[in-house]
Amino acid sequence: MSYEQQRKNLVDNLKREGYIRSERVKDAFLRIPREDFLPLQQRPYAYADTPLQIGHGQTISAPHMVAIMCEALVLHEGQNVLEIGTGSGYHAAIIAVAIGDTSHVHTIERFAHLANVAETNLQKASITNVTVHIGDGSKGLPSFQPYDRIYVTAAAPAIPPPLIEELKEDGILLVPVGNVYCDLIRIDKHQGKTQSTSLGGCMFVPLVGEFGF
Numbered sequence: 001m002s003y004e005q006q007r008k009n010l011v012d013n014l015k016r017e018g019y020i021r022s023e024r025v026k027d028a029f030l031r032i033p034r035e036d037f038l039p040l041q042q043r044p045y046a047y048a049d050t051p052l053q054i055g056h057g058q059t060i061s062a063p064h065m066v067a068i069m070c071e072a073l074v075l076h077e078g079q080n081v082l083e084i085g086t087g088s089g090y091h092a093a094i095i096a097v098a099i100g101d102t103s104h105v106h107t108i109e110r111f112a113h114l115a116n117v118a119e120t121n122l123q124k125a126s127i128t129n130v131t132v133h134i135g136d137g138s139k140g141l142p143s144f145q146p147y148d149r150i151y152v153t154a155a156a157p158a159i160p161p162p163l164i165e166e167l168k169e170d171g172i173l174l175v176p177v178g179n180v181y182c183d184l185i186r187i188d189k190h191q192g193k194t195q196s197t198s199l200g201g202c203m204f205v206p207l208v209g210e211f212g213f
C-alpha cells in the first residue's frame with residue numbers, strides 16, 4: 001500500500017478513536033509525510049501508531065500522542081508556539097501547518113545532530129514557519145517569548161517554572177510530568193494565575209537539563 005494511502009488510513013483511525021477532532025489537525029496530519037521524518041530503516045513502520053527510534057536513544061512520538069497534544073493546545077492562526085524537544089521535527093511540522101503561515105513555531109532540541117536532521121526534514125516538507133534552536137529547553141527560550149502555546153515532548157520531574165513565565169496571558173502549556181510514565185498536565189494561565197488539569201497517562205523519554213532530570 002502507498003504511504004499516502006497508509007497516511008489516510010491512519011488519519012481515519014485517529015478520527016474514529018477520537019484523537020483527531022478538528023479539521024485543522026486532520027488536514028495537517030494528511031499534509032505531513034511521517035516517513036520523511038524517520039531514519040531509512042524505520043520508514044516501513046511510519047504509519048504504525050507507535051513511537052519509533054530516531055537515534056541518540058530518542059523517539060518520534062506515536063501519532064495518537066501528537067494528535068492528543070495538538071487538540072489540547074486549541075490551535076489557531078497567528079499563534080507564537082514553543083516546542084521543547086524537537087526530535088525529528090515531525091510534531092513541529094504538524095503544528096506549523098495547523099496554525100498556518102502567519103504563525104510561528106520555535107522548537108528547541110538538546111542534541112545538535114537531531115536538531116540539524118530536523119531542520120533538513122522540515123525543509124524537505126516545505127515548512128517555512130519553524131525555527132529550530134539548539135539548547136536546554138527546560139529553561140525555556142526567552143528571546144522569543146511570550147508564547148501563546150508551549151508544549152514539552154519529554155517527561156519532566158515537575159512543571160519547569162520558566163515555561164510558566166514565558167506563557168502569554170490566556171495561554172496553554174502542556175507538560176508530561178513523571179518519570180517515563182507520566183501524567184499529561186495542561187496549564188491554563190488567566191489573570192496571572194495558573195490552573196492545572198490532568199489529561200491522562202502517557203509515556204515519554206526524560207526531559208534532561210536544569211529543570212529536567
Ligand code: SAM
Pocket residue numbers: 058059060061084085086087088089090091092108109110111114135136137138139153154204205206207208209210212
Ligand atoms: N517532538 C519530537 C518529534 O516530533 O519527533 C519527539 C521528541 S522526543 C519524544 C523528546 C526530545 O526531547 C528528544 O529529542 C530529546 O533529545 C529532547 N530533549 C530532552 N530534554 C531536552 C531539553 N532539556 N531541551 C531540549 N530538548 C530536550
